[in-house]
Amino acid sequence: MNDRTSAAPPVLDVRDVTVRFAGLTALDGVSFTVTPGSVHALIGPNGAGKSTCFNVLSGLCRPESGSVTLGGAELTRLAPHRIAALGVARTFQNIVTTHGTVADNLMLGRHALSRAGFAASALRLPGARREQREHLARAREIAGLTGLGAHFDSPVALLSYGDRKRVELARALCLEPRVLLLDEPVAGMNAAERARTVEVVGEIRAELGLSVVLVEHDMGLVMRLADDVTVLDFGRPIAHGTPDEVRRDPEVLRAYLGTDAPREDAA
Ligand SMILES: Nc1ncnc2c1ncn2[C@@H]1O[C@H](COP(=O)(O)OP(=O)(O)OP(=O)(O)O)[C@@H](O)[C@H]1O
Structure with a gap:
C-alpha cells in the first residue's frame, strides 16, 4: 500500500508483553512490530x-513483563506524558470533546510542545507571543489536513459527531507524533462520516509520514487502511499478516466464529 522498505527498522517494537488483572491474563506474550509509515491494525x-x-x-x-521500544527507547516504565513527549499520541474510543472551539482544542495539543513557560505566556512576553502564533498556524494546518479547516473557530459543540471525533484525531496530531494510536476512530459514525475518516487517515499518513496503530471493529476500514494486522484472542496473538492473509487464516475464522466475524462492513 505504500513504498516502505522491509529492511527499515521498526518504529515500535512490542515484545512478549504480558498483563494480568488479578487472575485474568489480559495479554499473554504479545509481540508485534510496526514498520515506519505503516498502518498496523490490532483486531480481535x-x-x-x-x-x-x-x-x-x-x-x-x-x-508484568515484556518490553515496548520506540526507536530504541524503552517505554514500559515511563509515565503517559513522557511517552507522548517521545512521539506516541493517542485518541480514545469514547472521548468526544464538547468544550471550546476547534482551535482551543488543538492548541491544548500544542501545549505539550510549548517552549515558553506558563509565566512567559501569561505575561504575553514577545517570544511567547511569537511561539503562540506559530503554534496557532500549525494547528490551523492540521485542522485543514483533518477536514476541519472550515470549522477552526467554531465551537466544537456545534459540529457533527463525525467532525467532533476528528477534533480528537487532530488534537493528537498536534503533538507531532511519530506514532499515532487510533482507538476505534469510526465508532458511532454513520457511513458518510466513516468514509470521510478513512480518507483523512489515509491522507495524514501520506502527508505526515506517520506510523499508525489502529484498533477497530469495522473490518471494512481495517481491510482498506491496514498494511499489517495482528489478531488477538483471549490476550494471545493468534495471527499476523496482511489483511488478506489474516482474513483467510483458519485460526482467525475460528476465533470470530459465533461472535462478530471479520466481515467487511461498509466503511
Ligand atoms: N482494569 C481491568 N481490571 C480487570 N480486568 C480488566 C481490566 N481491563 C481489562 N480487563 C479484562 O481484560 C480483558 C481484555 O480487555 P480489553 O478491554 O483489553 O479487550 P478489548 O479487546 O479491547 O475488548 P473490546 O473490543 O470489547 O473493547 C477482558 O477480559 C477485560 O474484562
Whole structure:
C-alpha cells in the first residue's frame, strides 16, 4: 500500500508483553512490530485485549513483563506524558470533546510542545507571543489536513459527531507524533462520516509520514487502511499478516466464529 522498505527498522517494537488483572491474563506474550509509515491494525473479538494493549503502548498500564521500544527507547516504565513527549499520541474510543472551539482544542495539543513557560505566556512576553502564533498556524494546518479547516473557530459543540471525533484525531496530531494510536476512530459514525475518516487517515499518513496503530471493529476500514494486522484472542496473538492473509487464516475464522466475524462492513 505504500513504498516502505522491509529492511527499515521498526518504529515500535512490542515484545512478549504480558498483563494480568488479578487472575485474568489480559495479554499473554504479545509481540508485534510496526514498520515506519505503516498502518498496523490490532483486531480481535470483544475482550481479546486490544484496549489493554493500547493502554500499555500509551503508558496507562504497566505490563508484568515484556518490553515496548520506540526507536530504541524503552517505554514500559515511563509515565503517559513522557511517552507522548517521545512521539506516541493517542485518541480514545469514547472521548468526544464538547468544550471550546476547534482551535482551543488543538492548541491544548500544542501545549505539550510549548517552549515558553506558563509565566512567559501569561505575561504575553514577545517570544511567547511569537511561539503562540506559530503554534496557532500549525494547528490551523492540521485542522485543514483533518477536514476541519472550515470549522477552526467554531465551537466544537456545534459540529457533527463525525467532525467532533476528528477534533480528537487532530488534537493528537498536534503533538507531532511519530506514532499515532487510533482507538476505534469510526465508532458511532454513520457511513458518510466513516468514509470521510478513512480518507483523512489515509491522507495524514501520506502527508505526515506517520506510523499508525489502529484498533477497530469495522473490518471494512481495517481491510482498506491496514498494511499489517495482528489478531488477538483471549490476550494471545493468534495471527499476523496482511489483511488478506489474516482474513483467510483458519485460526482467525475460528476465533470470530459465533461472535462478530471479520466481515467487511461498509466503511
Ligand atoms: N482494569 C481491568 N481490571 C480487570 N480486568 C480488566 C481490566 N481491563 C481489562 N480487563 C479484562 O481484560 C480483558 C481484555 O480487555 P480489553 O478491554 O483489553 O479487550 P478489548 O479487546 O479491547 O475488548 P473490546 O473490543 O470489547 O473493547 C477482558 O477480559 C477485560 O474484562
